[in-house]
Amino acid sequence: MSRNAELAALIRSRAGAAAPEYGFILGSGLGHLSAQVDGTAIPYDELPGFPHAGVSGHVPHLVIGDLEGRRVAVFGGRAHYYESGRADAMRLPLEVLTELGCDRLILTNAAGSLRPDIPPGGLMLLNDHIAFAGTNPLIGEGTDARFVPMTRAHDPEIRAGLGAAARDEGVDLPEGVYCWFSGP
Structure with missing residues (x-):
């Protein structure tokens, strides 16, 4: 069994077998959202190989459960490239999310x-996004998995849903292009 499959099995044993419909990786200032999930919180340090989330405002837990009627997996924080020099710092958690059966991801950050x-x-x-960090998380990948189609990296359906929800709530939500620099 692969490391990803082992971690997914561990998570399922604690949080149930139902696949999350959405995954969230929360950035600074949104860690409180994980407390809104009715489910199971698993500290990263109980998931072998998961990265340390060392920025204040991040909550280093994976929470799986229900949020507003949807099954979700919420990463309360993440490791950053500028903390370790590794662009693939969040690769393992993302691969485990895929192993759990989740194929929709919403990332947040402060920028x-x-x-x-x-x-x-x-x-x-x-x-859209532009990577100016001078590195790529797929460097060193020895399979065709390194060739990732980017035509739907910013899913039109998810973006439309977020835009509609913002309008319904009277929240200003302009669209734009994110530029990734190494930071902080």
């Missing part, structure tokens, strides 16, 4: 904006 219409604390819905 600066160059746009005057997106002030500090503002929200932005990504419609």
Whole structure:
């Protein structure tokens, strides 16, 4: 059994066999969302090989359960490239999420904006991204898995749903392009 399959089996033994419909990786300021999930919290240090989430505001737990009627897997924090120098720092958790049967992922983070219409604390819905970090998390991958199609990296259906939810709640949610630099 592969390491990913072993970790998925461990998670299923603690949180149940139902596959999450959505995965979330929460960035700074949104760690409290994991407390809204009715389910099981598993600290990263109980999942062999999971990265340490060392930024304040991150909660290093995987929470699997129900949120607003949907089965979700919520990563309360993540490791960052600038903490370890490894662009693939979150590869194992993402592969385990896939092993659990989840194929939809929503990532959040705190980032600066160059746009005057997106002030500090503002929200932005990504419609594309540019990697300026000078590295790639797939470097060293020895299989064709290194060739990842990017045509739907920012899923139109998920983006439309998030846009509709923002409109329904009266939340301003401009769209834009994210540029990844090494940070912090």
